[in-house]
Amino acid sequence: MTVRFDSGRICLDLAAQPLDRTETLDRFLHATGLVPAATPLRALDPLWVLRFRELRDCVATLVHAQLDGGSPATVDAALERLNSLAAASAPPAPRAVRTETGLLVRALSDEPECTALLAAIARDAVDLLTDPAARALLRRCEGDNCRRCYLDTSRGRRRRWCSSELCGNRERVARHRRRKVAA
Numbered sequence: 001m002t003v004r005f006d007s008g009r010i011c012l013d014l015a016a017q018p019l020d021r022t023e024t025l026d027r028f029l030h031a032t033g034l035v036p037a038a039t040p041l042r043a044l045d046p047l048w049v050l051r052f053r054e055l056r057d058c059v060a061t062l063v064h065a066q067l068d069g070g071s072p073a074t075v076d077a078a079l080e081r082l083n084s085l086a087a088a089s090a091p092p093a094p095r096a097v098r099t100e101t102g103l104l105v106r107a108l109s110d111e112p113e114c115t116a117l118l119a120a121i122a123r124d125a126v127d128l129l130t131d132p133a134a135r136a137l138l139r140r141c142e143g144d145n146c147r148r149c150y151l152d153t154s155r156g157r158r159r160r161w162c163s164s165e166l167c168g169n170r171e172r173v174a175r176h177r178r179r180k181v182a183a
Contacts, residue, residue, distance in 0.1 A: 007162065008137075008151030010034060011125035015060040016148045016162070019053050022046060029112075034120060035092075036106050048114045055118055058082045059125045063149050066129065067140055082122050089113070091120035143167025144174075 007013050010032050017028050022044050029035040061078040064070060093109040128134050137151040141162035148162035161167035 007149065008153060009124055009128050009134075011059045011121050011128055012063065012149050012151070014052070014056050014121055015063060017052075017056060019049055019056060022049055025049050025052055029117060033106075034117060035112055036108065038105075039108055039112065041112060043111070043113065051114055051118060054081070055085055055121060055125075058085075059121075060147075062125065062129055063138065064140075064147075066135060066138060067149070082125055085118050086122035086126050087119070088122075089115040089119045091123065092116045141167050143170060 007016065013032055014028070017024065019025055019028070025048060026041055026044055029041065030037055030039075035041060058078040058081050061070065061074060062082065065075045065078075092112050094106050095109050096104045097107045099105055128138075134151060137153060137157070139150055139152045139159065141148045141150070142160045143162065143166070146162060146167050148167075150159070150162050152159040161171065
């Protein structure tokens with residue numbers, strides 16, 4: 001069973017990824033829709049994983065600094081790197097193409113390059129961090145040992161967990177056990 005984590009922003013989804021292998025990065029890029037499903041990533045190699053980890057760490061540093069504060073030196077270095085990645089390349093240009101059945105589907109104009117994909121996610125992070133309305137929705141999961149962050153767009157702004165299926169379920173099970181022991 002796959003547990004779905006939807007933070008509300010691709011940069012926050014990246015910040016929650018382990019990125020331990022090229023296959024993990026490939027799945028992430030396709031699952032988020034940044035790269036259309038039928039688009040192969042022929043150039044994907046371990047260097048891509050290292051570069052996406054670097055962006056992941058920058059985003060995580062900046063998001064956690066928004067929620068908790070952070071040392072200016074660390075935040076400034078992450079911000080400088082984020083801005084350089086956002087400016088390094090234009091994100092991949094999407095286009096509509098017709099399938100054999102006549103349906104229009106999304107495709108990319110060229111084969112995706114690492115720098116362009118990094119720029120797309122870095123720009124999403126810049127948009128998030130500079131938008132006061134989006135920043136106000138930023139939350140950290142209340143689950144034990146979970147550091148994922150998400151945008152709370154729930155009704156009443158009372159969402160507590162990154163995933164109701166994972167962290168929310170763990171909390172409900174723990175609460176049930178505590179009640180059983182107390183009884």
